[in-house]
Amino acid sequence: xxxxxxxPQALSIQEGENATMNCSYxxxxxxxxxxxxxxxxxxxxxxxxxxxxxxxxSGRLRVTLDTSKKSSSLLITASRAADxxxxxxxxxxxxxxxxxxxxxxxxxLVRP
Amino acid sequence: xAGVSQSPSNKVTEKGKDVELRCDPISGHTALxxxxxxxxxxxxxxxxxxxxxxxxxxxxxxxxxxAERTGGxxxxxxxxRTQQEDSAVYLCASNIAGSTDTQYFGPGTRLxxx
Numbered sequence: 193x194x195x196x197x198x199x200p201q202a203l204s205i206q207e208g209e210n211a212t213m214n215c216s217y218x219x220x221x222x223x224x225x226x227x228x229x230x231x232x233x234x235x236x237x238x239x240x241x242x243x244x245x246x247x248x249x250s251g252r253l254r255v256t257l258d259t260s261k262k263s264s265s266l267l268i269t270a271s272r273a274a275d276x277x278x279x280x281x282x283x284x285x286x287x288x289x290x291x292x293x294x295x296x297x298x299x300x301l302v303r304p
Numbered sequence: 305x306a307g308v309s310q311s312p313s314n315k316v317t318e319k320g321k322d323v324e325l326r327c328d329p330i331s332g333h334t335a336l337x338x339x340x341x342x343x344x345x346x347x348x349x350x351x352x353x354x355x356x357x358x359x360x361x362x363x364x365x366x367x368x369x370x371a372e373r374t375g376g377x378x379x380x381x382x383x384x385r386t387q388q389e390d391s392a393v394y395l396c397a398s399n400i401a402g403s404t405d406t407q408y409f410g411p412g413t414r415l416x417x418x
Contacts, residue, residue, distance in 0.1 A: 235410045294347040294348075296345065
């Protein structure tokens with residue numbers, strides 16, 4: 193079963209606006225990662241935040257992690273039409289397992 | 305170097321037939337993962353190979369599913385007696401064994417069982 197839940201399931205914004213996606217998880221984690229998927233195929237890694245980190249930036253991306261609430265958010269600033277994709281959070285649990293546990297994803301549409 | 309490659313890109317098969325899906329990980333990556341993504345869903349872990357250790361098969365949904373990794377490199381996921389519910393995109397990923405960090409994904413194989 194999947195650990196992560198994401199909201200919203202779908203998000204439609206105008207180019208230039210910011211997009212915020214949220215992810216919740218259930219167990220203690222080693223790290224949380226965000227991936228992007230275009231056209232339902234291969235995933236591209238965006239950013240990783242470790243359990244002892246609270247915020248991380250990469251270009252127009254900002255990720256926050258609140259381990260007390262078991263939640264994370266991904267903010268894309270100044271969105272572009274090319275940001276249209278599905279975004280997934282994935283966690284690595286705090287055990288010897290290395291597998292990623294994915295959320296159900298947020299479908300982002302950025303209108304030109 | 306080259307990324308993770310998967311073949312075939314698309315596979316259409318009839319119910320009851322067996323299929324083999326191939327994954328070629330990034331050179332030097334000793335960990336290899338298979339995931340499945342059903343239509344409109346998130347990814348579901350299937351199996352994990354780490355070097356010469358016994359694979360973690362905890363995500364395989366039934367005994368019709370099996371996977372092997374020969375020579376610590378290429379992996380084949382086999383689905384026997386395919387069912388319509390097996391229709392999905394099968395994604396392979398690789399990274400350095402023992403790493404909890406980024407996994408590098410291939411483009412996936414879209415399997416359609418008629």
